[in-house]
Amino acid sequence: MALDAAWRGAVAELRAEVRSFLAEERERGGYRPMVDGWVQGVDPEFSRRLASRGWVGMVVPREYGGAGSTALRRWVVTDELLAAGAPVAAHWIGDRQVAPSLLRHGTEEQRRKFLPGIASAELIFCLGMSEPDAGSDLAAVRTRAERHPDGRWVLNGTKLWTSHAQVAGAILLLARSSPLGERRHVGLSQFLVELPRDGVSIRPIQTIDGKAHFNEVVFDDVALPEDALLGTEGEGWRQVTMELAYERSGPERISSSVPLLLAWGDSLRAEDQSAREEYAALIARLVMLRRMSVEIAAELEEGSVPETRAAMVKALGGEFEQRVVESVSRFFGAVPSFSGTELETQLAHGLTHAPTFGVRGGATDILLGIVAKSVGAR
Ligand SMILES: Cc1cc2nc3c(=O)[nH]c(=O)nc-3n(C[C@H](O)[C@H](O)[C@H](O)COP(=O)(O)OP(=O)(O)OC[C@H]3O[C@@H](n4cnc5c(N)ncnc54)[C@H](O)[C@@H]3O)c2cc1C
Structure with a gap:
């Protein structure tokens, strides 16, 4: 090939x-x-x-x-x-x-x-898609962008789970640029918003490991120049859907827990028979998933947007990433410390991050729904 x-x-x-x-x-x-x-x-x-x-x-x-x-x-x-x-x-x-x-x-x-x-x-860029009531159901976005007669836009609303907003110099944001009608996917637009900015408040959200990588970002009458609009007004849904193929198909949807897998592999001894079998099964899965991901990269390069297969990679990749953490944890058999051996530290990170693997970038149920629809199941 x-x-x-x-x-x-x-x-x-x-x-x-x-x-x-x-x-x-x-x-x-x-x-x-x-x-x-x-x-x-x-x-x-x-x-x-x-x-x-x-x-x-x-x-x-x-x-x-x-x-x-x-x-x-x-x-x-x-x-x-x-x-x-x-x-x-x-x-x-x-x-x-x-x-x-x-x-x-x-x-x-x-x-x-x-x-x-x-x-x-x-x-540093961050991504403002999700909102308090718009996650899996992204078309429910309520942040409003109103165009004033002088051409400027004014933003009002709240974004949630915005990774790295506290250090970002700009956010790519999805907002409703015309009132919500019957067809919810219509009337959304994307904006390039430089940060920090008057009217934007950013509140870090602490996670289980005591860190705060994502945020709530509130826009209160934030004035934007006319040229903050990215692409075509009202075409935000189509544009975002294209981006999701990039967001969901990359190696980061498969490899987040590979540093843990490799540290585990390094620690295994010849007599750890059942652990070695599980390790081999995980490696086999990893090889298959990487293959799927790289094929999508080739298609993106050719200009096509394989959304459904990107959803497959994300769904299967998230399951794989979680299984790595579960397997290592089962064989490790104790509560790991963040300051222990290399394996222990990676496992501690893995256990605190694993709950997010099947949610971020699109929850697994939703991704499987996309795949099911494309193969005819309703
Ligand atoms: C680590 C991390 C980083 C993130 N970074 C960003 C970011 O930078 N920018 C950004 O915009 N967003 C970000 N997100 C948000 C992420 O995209 C959302 O969490 C995701 O889209 C799910 O939305 P939600 O959290 O509102 O969950 P919900 O949509 O409320 O889903 C909760 C659960 O309900 C299930 N569910 C919901 N609807 C259905 C349905 N119709 N059928 C079956 N099951 C359903 C889901 O599968 C899920 O298990 C991040 C999330 C995480 C965890």
């Missing part, structure tokens, strides 16, 4: 390069590996070191400050970063989905304004 040949040949060198960079970083204490590094590992300096090597904004054309590379090469780099538990959260959302959205829907001015900051990892 063409993908195999390209895969083995062209990217082996890139993999080796990323691995050697990461090994050097760990050796000099540049980062400590962690489960879910793409969510909890906010380290702008680390992101900038990656950017200086051309590993952020890889698919952004050179004229906008990016590497002008391919989605497949980006897949390889992100796969290595996640497996090594690197702290990549600061640039993740901008790199993964805001940049492709700007390239697809943005004006030339918007691209020139935001893409160089994303590609250099100087600009």
Whole structure:
């Protein structure tokens, strides 16, 4: 198959390069590996070191400050970063989905304004989709964007679970730009909103591990310039649906707990027969899921938007990530400490993050519903 040949040949060198960079970083204490590094590992300096090597904004054309590379090469780099538990959260959302959205829907001015900051990892983006009563049912979004006669927009509403808003320089936001009618998917629009800003208050929400990576973000009569609109007014639903293929199919939907899996593998002895069998079963699953994910990356590169298969990757990937934590926990057999051995620390991170695997980016029930509809089951 063409993908195999390209895969083995062209990217082996890139993999080796990323691995050697990461090994050097760990050796000099540049980062400590962690489960879910793409969510909890906010380290702008680390992101900038990656950017200086051309590993952020890889698919952004050179004229906008990016590497002008391919989605497949980006897949390889992100796969290595996640497996090594690197702290990549600061640039993740901008790199993964805001940049492709700007390239697809943005004006030339918007691209020139935001893409160089994303590609250099100087600009942290966050994503304002979910709301207190709009999660799985995203079309229930109530945040309002009203256009004033002078062209300006005024925003009012509340976003919830907004990862990294407290450190972000901008938010890509979904709002209702015309009153809610019978067809709820109509009348939504996307906006690029620079932060911090008058009228925007950001309240961190503490999680079970005592950290606070996500937030409630309240917009109170926030004035936006006319050119804050991304794409076409009223077409926000269609635009967001396209973005979800990027959001749901990447290696981060499979590999969040791989640092734990690898630490477990390193600890297994020859006589741990049943643990080794479970480890092998997990590795087999991982290989299959990575294969699905990389095929979607190839399709995205060709311009198609395989939403249903992206939903499959997210649903199966979330189950896999959870099973890794459950399996290691079962064989470990004790309550792990955050300051124990490498395996124990990763397990502690895994146990506190696992409840989110099947919810974030779309709950598993909803994703399975999307898949079922596409194969004819109602
Ligand atoms: C770690 C993390 C980071 C996040 N970061 C962001 C972010 O940066 N920006 C952002 O906008 N959002 C973010 N989110 C929010 C995330 O997208 C939502 O949590 C998700 O879409 C689910 O919405 P909800 O939490 O309102 O749950 P609900 O939609 O209320 O779902 C709760 C449960 O009910 C089930 N359920 C709901 N509807 C149905 C149905 N019709 N049929 C069957 N079962 C159903 C779901 O499967 C789920 O198990 C984040 C979430 C997490 C956990």
